[in-house]
Amino acid sequence: MEQVTMSDRFDCDNCKESLYGRKYIQADGGHGDNPYCIPCYDSLFANTCDECKELIGHDARELFYEDRHYHEHCFRCFRCDRSLADEPFTSQDEALLCNDCYCNEFSSKCVACDKTVMPGTRKLEYGGSTWHEGCFICHSCEQPIGSKSFIPDKDEHYCVSCYEDKFAPRCTRCKKALAKGGVTYRDEPWHKECFVCTGCKVQLAGQHFTSREDNPYCLKCFGSLYSKKCEACSKPITGFGGGKYISFEERQWHQPCFTCTECSVSLVGAGFFPNGDQILCRDCNTNSNL
Numbered sequence: 485m486e487q488v489t490m491s492d493r494f495d496c497d498n499c500k501e502s503l504y505g506r507k508y509i510q511a512d513g514g515h516g517d518n519p520y521c522i523p524c525y526d527s528l529f530a531n532t533c534d535e536c537k538e539l540i541g542h543d544a545r546e547l548f549y550e551d552r553h554y555h556e557h558c559f560r561c562f563r564c565d566r567s568l569a570d571e572p573f574t575s576q577d578e579a580l581l582c583n584d585c586y587c588n589e590f591s592s593k594c595v596a597c598d599k600t601v602m603p604g605t606r607k608l609e610y611g612g613s614t615w616h617e618g619c620f621i622c623h624s625c626e627q628p629i630g631s632k633s634f635i636p637d638k639d640e641h642y643c644v645s646c647y648e649d650k651f652a653p654r655c656t657r658c659k660k661a662l663a664k665g666g667v668t669y670r671d672e673p674w675h676k677e678c679f680v681c682t683g684c685k686v687q688l689a690g691q692h693f694t695s696r697e698d699n700p701y702c703l704k705c706f707g708s709l710y711s712k713k714c715e716a717c718s719k720p721i722t723g724f725g726g727g728k729y730i731s732f733e734e735r736q737w738h739q740p741c742f743t744c745t746e747c748s749v750s751l752v753g754a755g756f757f758p759n760g761d762q763i764l765c766r767d768c769n770t771n772s773n774l
Contacts, residue, residue, distance in 0.1 A: 498524035507540060533558050534688050550575070561585055594619050611636075618725035622646050669700065731760070744768050 488566035494503050497518035498591040509525045511518055520528065530539040533560035545556040547569060552731065556569045557746065563585035574586040594601055601607045606617040621628050624646035635647040638730040642650065648661035648688045655662050659679040667679040667689050676689040683705030694706050707720030714721050714737050721729045723734050742751050745762040757769035764772065
Protein backbone atom coordinates (compact mmCIF):
# COMPACT_ATOMS: atom_id res chain seq x y z
CA MET A 485 0.00 0.00 0.00
CA GLU A 486 1.35 3.39 -0.99
CA GLN A 487 1.98 5.63 1.99
CA VAL A 488 0.54 9.12 1.82
CA THR A 489 2.46 11.85 3.65
CA MET A 490 1.37 15.33 4.60
CA SER A 491 3.44 16.67 1.72
CA ASP A 492 1.32 14.65 -0.78
CA ARG A 493 -1.97 16.05 -2.00
CA PHE A 494 -5.13 14.09 -1.24
CA ASP A 495 -7.98 15.99 -2.90
CA CYS A 496 -11.57 15.26 -4.02
CA ASP A 497 -11.42 14.12 -7.62
CA ASN A 498 -14.28 16.47 -8.49
CA CYS A 499 -13.97 19.72 -6.50
CA LYS A 500 -10.23 19.31 -5.81
CA GLU A 501 -10.65 20.28 -2.18
CA SER A 502 -8.40 18.55 0.30
CA LEU A 503 -9.86 15.45 1.95
CA TYR A 504 -7.50 15.50 4.92
CA GLY A 505 -9.58 15.28 8.09
CA ARG A 506 -12.84 14.87 6.13
CA LYS A 507 -15.08 11.93 5.32
CA TYR A 508 -14.81 10.76 1.78
CA ILE A 509 -15.92 7.90 -0.47
CA GLN A 510 -13.63 6.11 -2.82
CA ALA A 511 -15.61 5.35 -5.96
CA ASP A 512 -15.28 1.93 -7.49
CA GLY A 513 -16.49 0.27 -10.65
CA GLY A 514 -16.24 2.41 -13.78
CA HIS A 515 -15.01 5.42 -11.83
CA GLY A 516 -11.70 3.94 -10.83
CA ASP A 517 -10.55 4.28 -7.27
CA ASN A 518 -10.79 8.04 -7.10
CA PRO A 519 -11.78 9.65 -3.78
CA TYR A 520 -14.71 12.06 -3.53
CA CYS A 521 -15.97 14.28 -0.78
CA ILE A 522 -19.45 13.39 0.39
CA PRO A 523 -21.30 16.28 -1.35
CA CYS A 524 -19.55 15.61 -4.66
CA TYR A 525 -20.14 11.87 -4.46
CA ASP A 526 -23.87 12.34 -3.84
CA SER A 527 -24.24 14.90 -6.61
CA LEU A 528 -22.34 12.75 -9.11
CA PHE A 529 -23.52 9.24 -8.33
CA ALA A 530 -26.64 9.30 -6.13
CA ASN A 531 -30.03 8.44 -7.69
CA THR A 532 -33.03 10.75 -7.55
CA CYS A 533 -36.09 9.59 -5.58
CA ASP A 534 -39.04 9.09 -7.92
CA GLU A 535 -41.42 10.29 -5.20
CA CYS A 536 -39.83 13.42 -3.67
CA LYS A 537 -37.42 14.15 -6.59
CA GLU A 538 -34.53 14.65 -4.17
CA LEU A 539 -31.19 12.87 -4.20
CA ILE A 540 -30.91 9.64 -2.29
CA GLY A 541 -27.79 10.22 -0.21
CA HIS A 542 -25.04 7.70 0.27
CA ASP A 543 -26.12 7.01 3.83
CA ALA A 544 -29.82 6.56 3.04
CA ARG A 545 -31.53 3.20 2.44
CA GLU A 546 -32.48 3.10 -1.20
CA LEU A 547 -35.30 1.01 -2.68
CA PHE A 548 -35.49 0.09 -6.34
CA TYR A 549 -38.69 -0.93 -8.15
CA GLU A 550 -39.40 -1.06 -11.90
CA ASP A 551 -36.49 1.15 -12.89
CA ARG A 552 -37.40 3.72 -10.23
CA HIS A 553 -35.53 4.65 -7.09
CA TYR A 554 -37.02 5.66 -3.74
CA HIS A 555 -35.99 6.80 -0.30
CA GLU A 556 -37.08 4.24 2.23
CA HIS A 557 -39.50 6.74 3.79
CA CYS A 558 -40.89 7.69 0.33
CA PHE A 559 -41.77 4.11 -0.66
CA ARG A 560 -45.26 4.14 0.83
CA CYS A 561 -48.82 2.96 0.14
CA PHE A 562 -50.75 5.43 -2.00
CA ARG A 563 -53.90 4.94 0.12
CA CYS A 564 -52.92 4.53 3.77
CA ASP A 565 -49.37 6.01 3.62
CA ARG A 566 -47.99 2.86 5.20
CA SER A 567 -44.31 2.06 4.55
CA LEU A 568 -43.83 -0.63 1.94
CA ALA A 569 -40.11 -1.10 2.60
CA ASP A 570 -40.61 -4.48 4.27
CA GLU A 571 -44.22 -5.21 3.25
CA PRO A 572 -45.77 -7.04 0.27
CA PHE A 573 -47.37 -4.58 -2.15
CA THR A 574 -49.06 -4.26 -5.54
CA SER A 575 -48.87 -1.67 -8.27
CA GLN A 576 -52.20 -0.46 -9.64
CA ASP A 577 -52.09 2.13 -12.44
CA GLU A 578 -48.54 3.03 -11.27
CA ALA A 579 -49.80 3.67 -7.74
CA LEU A 580 -48.24 1.52 -5.04
CA LEU A 581 -50.70 -0.16 -2.67
CA CYS A 582 -50.16 -2.35 0.35
CA ASN A 583 -51.94 -5.71 0.25
CA ASP A 584 -54.66 -4.58 2.65
CA CYS A 585 -55.55 -1.49 0.61
CA TYR A 586 -55.41 -3.39 -2.65
CA CYS A 587 -57.73 -6.11 -1.35
CA ASN A 588 -60.16 -3.61 0.18
CA GLU A 589 -60.41 -1.74 -3.11
CA PHE A 590 -60.13 -4.44 -5.76
CA SER A 591 -60.74 -7.85 -4.18
CA SER A 592 -64.11 -9.50 -3.57
CA LYS A 593 -65.70 -9.74 -0.15
CA CYS A 594 -67.09 -12.99 1.19
CA VAL A 595 -70.89 -12.72 1.39
CA ALA A 596 -70.90 -14.94 4.50
CA CYS A 597 -68.34 -13.22 6.75
CA ASP A 598 -68.04 -9.87 4.89
CA LYS A 599 -64.24 -10.14 5.00
CA THR A 600 -61.95 -9.69 2.01
CA VAL A 601 -61.10 -12.76 -0.02
CA MET A 602 -57.34 -12.34 -0.21
CA PRO A 603 -55.60 -12.96 -3.54
CA GLY A 604 -54.26 -16.50 -3.77
CA THR A 605 -56.70 -17.93 -1.22
CA ARG A 606 -59.19 -20.64 -2.18
CA LYS A 607 -62.63 -19.27 -2.90
CA LEU A 608 -65.95 -20.23 -4.44
CA GLU A 609 -67.97 -18.08 -6.82
CA TYR A 610 -71.63 -18.68 -7.63
CA GLY A 611 -74.40 -16.45 -8.92
CA GLY A 612 -72.16 -13.38 -8.95
CA SER A 613 -71.20 -13.78 -5.27
CA THR A 614 -67.95 -14.92 -3.66
CA TRP A 615 -67.25 -17.01 -0.55
CA HIS A 616 -64.17 -18.15 1.29
CA GLU A 617 -64.00 -21.89 0.72
CA GLY A 618 -64.61 -22.51 4.41
CA CYS A 619 -67.56 -20.08 4.52
CA PHE A 620 -69.57 -21.80 1.77
CA ILE A 621 -71.43 -24.29 3.95
CA CYS A 622 -74.61 -26.36 3.80
CA HIS A 623 -77.52 -24.48 5.39
CA SER A 624 -78.64 -27.66 7.15
CA CYS A 625 -75.57 -29.58 8.37
CA GLU A 626 -73.28 -26.49 8.30
CA GLN A 627 -70.44 -28.50 6.79
CA PRO A 628 -68.24 -26.88 4.08
CA ILE A 629 -69.49 -27.87 0.63
CA GLY A 630 -66.14 -27.29 -1.09
CA SER A 631 -66.05 -28.83 -4.56
CA LYS A 632 -68.97 -31.20 -3.91
CA SER A 633 -72.33 -30.87 -5.65
CA PHE A 634 -74.91 -28.61 -4.01
CA ILE A 635 -78.48 -27.49 -4.59
CA PRO A 636 -79.54 -23.83 -4.21
CA ASP A 637 -82.90 -23.00 -2.67
CA LYS A 638 -83.68 -19.28 -2.69
CA ASP A 639 -80.73 -17.71 -0.82
CA GLU A 640 -79.69 -20.94 0.86
CA HIS A 641 -77.44 -23.76 -0.31
CA TYR A 642 -77.64 -27.43 0.62
CA CYS A 643 -75.41 -30.43 0.11
CA VAL A 644 -77.21 -33.09 -1.90
CA SER A 645 -77.90 -35.44 1.00
CA CYS A 646 -79.37 -32.68 3.20
CA TYR A 647 -81.51 -31.34 0.38
CA GLU A 648 -82.92 -34.79 -0.31
CA ASP A 649 -83.65 -35.34 3.38
CA LYS A 650 -85.37 -31.97 3.66
CA PHE A 651 -87.17 -31.42 0.35
CA ALA A 652 -87.13 -34.44 -1.96
CA PRO A 653 -90.37 -36.48 -2.21
CA ARG A 654 -90.41 -39.95 -0.69
CA CYS A 655 -91.05 -43.11 -2.66
CA THR A 656 -94.47 -44.54 -1.82
CA ARG A 657 -93.04 -48.03 -1.50
CA CYS A 658 -89.57 -47.78 0.10
CA LYS A 659 -90.04 -44.32 1.73
CA LYS A 660 -86.55 -43.23 0.62
CA ALA A 661 -85.85 -39.87 -1.02
CA LEU A 662 -86.65 -39.62 -4.72
CA ALA A 663 -83.88 -37.36 -6.05
CA LYS A 664 -84.68 -37.45 -9.77
CA GLY A 665 -86.70 -39.34 -12.33
CA GLY A 666 -89.16 -41.83 -10.95
CA VAL A 667 -92.81 -42.60 -11.71
CA THR A 668 -96.01 -40.90 -10.63
CA TYR A 669 -98.97 -43.22 -10.04
CA ARG A 670 -102.21 -41.95 -8.53
CA ASP A 671 -100.43 -38.66 -7.75
CA GLU A 672 -97.83 -40.49 -5.67
CA PRO A 673 -94.06 -40.71 -6.42
CA TRP A 674 -92.26 -44.02 -6.90
CA HIS A 675 -88.73 -45.04 -7.78
CA LYS A 676 -88.79 -46.78 -11.15
CA GLU A 677 -87.37 -49.90 -9.56
CA CYS A 678 -90.03 -49.79 -6.84
CA PHE A 679 -93.00 -49.45 -9.22
CA VAL A 680 -93.54 -53.15 -10.02
CA CYS A 681 -96.39 -55.51 -10.82
CA THR A 682 -98.21 -56.69 -7.71
CA GLY A 683 -98.20 -60.21 -9.13
CA CYS A 684 -94.89 -61.01 -10.84
CA LYS A 685 -92.85 -58.00 -9.55
CA VAL A 686 -91.67 -56.97 -13.02
CA GLN A 687 -90.97 -53.23 -13.38
CA LEU A 688 -93.91 -51.41 -14.94
CA ALA A 689 -92.18 -48.15 -15.95
CA GLY A 690 -92.41 -47.70 -19.70
CA GLN A 691 -94.96 -50.47 -20.34
CA HIS A 692 -98.75 -50.84 -20.32
CA PHE A 693 -100.31 -51.80 -17.02
CA THR A 694 -103.61 -51.67 -15.22
CA SER A 695 -104.76 -51.78 -11.62
CA ARG A 696 -107.10 -53.63 -9.31
CA GLU A 697 -108.06 -52.15 -5.95
CA ASP A 698 -105.28 -49.53 -6.40
CA ASN A 699 -102.65 -52.24 -6.96
CA PRO A 700 -100.78 -52.07 -10.30
CA TYR A 701 -100.52 -55.17 -12.49
CA CYS A 702 -98.81 -55.97 -15.75
CA LEU A 703 -101.31 -56.99 -18.44
CA LYS A 704 -100.27 -60.62 -18.28
CA CYS A 705 -100.83 -60.94 -14.52
CA PHE A 706 -104.06 -58.95 -14.63
CA GLY A 707 -105.44 -61.13 -17.41
CA SER A 708 -104.42 -64.30 -15.65
CA LEU A 709 -105.85 -63.25 -12.31
CA TYR A 710 -108.97 -61.25 -13.14
CA SER A 711 -109.95 -61.36 -16.83
CA LYS A 712 -112.65 -63.65 -18.21
CA LYS A 713 -111.52 -66.47 -20.45
CA CYS A 714 -112.33 -66.92 -24.11
CA GLU A 715 -114.80 -69.79 -24.66
CA ALA A 716 -112.79 -70.97 -27.65
CA CYS A 717 -109.09 -70.67 -26.68
CA SER A 718 -109.42 -70.34 -22.87
CA LYS A 719 -106.98 -67.38 -22.89
CA PRO A 720 -107.79 -64.17 -20.95
CA ILE A 721 -109.86 -61.49 -22.62
CA THR A 722 -108.28 -58.23 -21.48
CA GLY A 723 -109.63 -55.70 -23.96
CA PHE A 724 -106.28 -53.83 -23.80
CA GLY A 725 -104.54 -52.53 -26.88
CA GLY A 726 -107.79 -52.07 -28.80
CA GLY A 727 -108.63 -55.81 -28.80
CA LYS A 728 -112.33 -56.49 -29.48
CA TYR A 729 -114.37 -59.32 -28.09
CA ILE A 730 -117.87 -60.82 -28.36
CA SER A 731 -120.13 -61.39 -25.36
CA PHE A 732 -123.21 -63.62 -25.35
CA GLU A 733 -125.11 -64.99 -22.38
CA GLU A 734 -122.24 -64.43 -19.93
CA ARG A 735 -119.81 -66.03 -22.34
CA GLN A 736 -117.03 -64.17 -24.12
CA TRP A 737 -114.89 -64.78 -27.17
CA HIS A 738 -111.95 -63.01 -28.71
CA GLN A 739 -113.24 -61.61 -31.94
CA PRO A 740 -111.01 -63.89 -34.07
CA CYS A 741 -112.15 -66.87 -31.97
CA PHE A 742 -115.88 -66.23 -32.54
CA THR A 743 -116.36 -68.83 -35.29
CA CYS A 744 -118.84 -71.60 -36.14
CA THR A 745 -118.11 -74.69 -34.09
CA GLU A 746 -118.63 -76.90 -37.13
CA CYS A 747 -117.11 -75.11 -40.14
CA SER A 748 -115.00 -72.44 -38.37
CA VAL A 749 -116.40 -69.60 -40.47
CA SER A 750 -116.26 -66.23 -38.66
CA LEU A 751 -119.52 -65.26 -37.06
CA VAL A 752 -118.52 -61.64 -36.37
CA GLY A 753 -121.27 -59.43 -37.73
CA ALA A 754 -123.25 -62.44 -38.93
CA GLY A 755 -126.21 -64.29 -37.55
CA PHE A 756 -125.50 -67.34 -35.42
CA PHE A 757 -127.41 -70.02 -33.56
CA PRO A 758 -126.56 -71.30 -30.08
CA ASN A 759 -126.74 -75.06 -29.71
CA GLY A 760 -125.84 -76.00 -26.16
CA ASP A 761 -122.16 -75.11 -25.77
CA GLN A 762 -121.85 -74.69 -29.54
CA ILE A 763 -122.46 -71.73 -31.76
CA LEU A 764 -123.35 -72.44 -35.37
CA CYS A 765 -123.59 -70.50 -38.56
CA ARG A 766 -126.90 -70.52 -40.45
CA ASP A 767 -125.86 -73.31 -42.83
CA CYS A 768 -124.47 -75.61 -40.15
CA ASN A 769 -127.52 -75.02 -37.99
CA THR A 770 -129.82 -75.94 -40.93
CA ASN A 771 -127.84 -79.11 -41.66
CA SER A 772 -127.94 -80.17 -38.01
CA ASN A 773 -131.72 -79.96 -38.03
CA LEU A 774 -132.23 -82.11 -41.14
